[in-house]
Amino acid sequence: MKLSEAVGKVIDLARKIREYYAAELPKRHPNYPLVGADEESAPPPPEETELRQFLAGLLDETVYQLALIMYLGRGDFTVDELAACYDDLKRTFVHPEHAASQMIDKAPLADYLVDGLEELRKHGIDVDKLPLKRVRVRKR
DSSP, X not given: XXXXXXXXXXXXHHXXXXXXXXXXXXXXXXXXXXXXXXXXXXXXXXXXXXXXXXXXXXXXXXXXXXXXXXXXHHTSSOGGGXXXXXXXXXXXXXXXHHHHHHHHTOTTHHXXXXXHHHHXXXXXXXXXXXXXXXXXXXXX
């Protein structure tokens, strides 16, 4: 599966999850967006399980690249830092399921991914051909 297809699927599922919680949480919590510690939350939507299963079925590199686009869209770094941040991300999240969990826990995941894609587009970078190799300069 191409990265662009994976991003599209994650955006779709993340939007559905956010829409579900936006509709359900105000019904269950009288002081929403404040939620009391003793208040029961809404059960997760089926799309949340679908998103977890989808991410678990992807290649490790695809999960890391999705997380990279998410963090780019969140504004954690610029496109000039893609390769270095990709390496850092893989060191930080030794297991791709940890990176997937980070993504799932972000309510604005779809927005972050859309914004990350837009940053790539503005800089003429094809999402399916991310420049993730660091250029090594030889010392003389």
